[in-house]
Amino acid sequence: MSKIWYPYAQHKTMTAPLQVESAHGVYLHLSDGRHLIDGISSWWSAIHGHNHPIINDALHQQIERLSHAMLGGLTHEPAQECAENLIRICPKGLNHVFFSDSGSVGCEIALKMAIQFWRNQGNTKKKHFLALKKGYHGDTFGAMSVGNPEDDCPSMHDVFSGTMPKHFFIDEPKMGFIPDSDQLKKDISQLKICLEAHHNDIAAFICEPIMQGAGGFNLYCPDYLIAAKELCEHYNVLLIFDEVATGFGRTGTLFAANHANITPDIMVLGKAFTAGYMGHSATLSTSPVFDTFHDDDFKKALMHGPTFMGNPLACTIANTSIQIFESEDYISKIRSIEQTLHQEFSSFTHPHITDIRICGATAVVEVCDATVLQKVQEYAVNHGVWLRPFDRFLYTTPPYTISNECLIQICRVIKDWFSIQS
Ligand SMILES: Cc1ncc(COP(=O)(O)O)c(C=O)c1O
Known part of the structure; x- marks a missing residue:
């Protein structure tokens, strides 16, 4: 019987996992002497390959100084520098950074931020989300609830059917990256109709911009995002971009939002953010979002705080990774x-x-x-x-x-x- 419970695996029928002993550059080295090119960057994260000497060096130096200090009541340079870096490179206007430990949790935080954004202004009705079919935002409950809906079978999280909050879904955009213009109009129209009908109940529209990942790798065009931004503004709905998979260059621009040259209200980063070294994520917001939490009333504060948020080692990796990305x-x-x-x-x-x-x-x-x-x-x-x-x-x-x-x-x-x- 396996002591490790492996992900997305039926233990009774799965083939034994391959034993990795070390990794260098693009290669995973197996204990039986074979070398494999890591064709998926270990779930899209190891963008510099493995065991990068500059990141290793920065990490060693950081370990000698400070490997962890909680961000509750304390702060430190790696996290401060990381927030500054993200604000500098992310779409203009995303001025505030909330760190957490994984893409799923980063998305949970984005959803909580969106609901509380409205609650802090006295609006308790906006507690649902609009999401795209074929979306994937992670495996925690909030993230699952905005992933491909359970009635759109087969859905990855079918087994939890009936246990999650209900949200609004529209078809995934079908016009393609180089758009079929008739289809683009239909896709935008579906978004508009849904927002028109339900905007009073919707806190935010969440999507993976340009490329949907694990829900089916659907590609769609920047014009859809531009229209989504305009419609969300018009209907008073926040726009959340989940760039956990698309961020840090995967779609050809630094962030997928750059294809459309727009800034969402909230954006989530993960995976490549820490270059395949350890889990970490960042949920960024604009100042108008942050300002609704900024109040004399403590109850308006965001009640979230993962133990390892802003971990100095994770932030050092992220800072060094960004530096390599830019300089090379x-x-x-x-x-x-x-x-x-x-x-x-x-x-x-x-x-x-x-x-x-x-x-x-x-x-x-x-x-x-x-x-x-x-x-x-x-x-x-x-x-x-x-x-x-x-x-x-x-x-x-x-x-x-x-x-x-x-x-x-x-x-x-x-x-x-x-x-x-x-
Ligand atoms: C778009 C997107 N969002 C969120 C997640 C969840 O990230 P994590 O696996 O780090 O929790 C993923 C993971 O594949 C993803 O692709």
């Missing part, structure tokens, strides 16, 4: 990854494949039936690549430091898998 012009690296992904996949087809989507440093192959991908992980491992498909999606989100040769190896493994399918 990662946006150019991401552009070149995108170019290679296009070259490799542009003319690739197979009867089992229904779509291939590429955006920034992400490529997704969607197949008609999940059984097509049943043995692909084992095949990829046998060919030196670590991938983790789910449902009908086989994807790569490589570290931005990947060489063209290794990137081509990942693409070839994906393509070769289909070439041996009947």
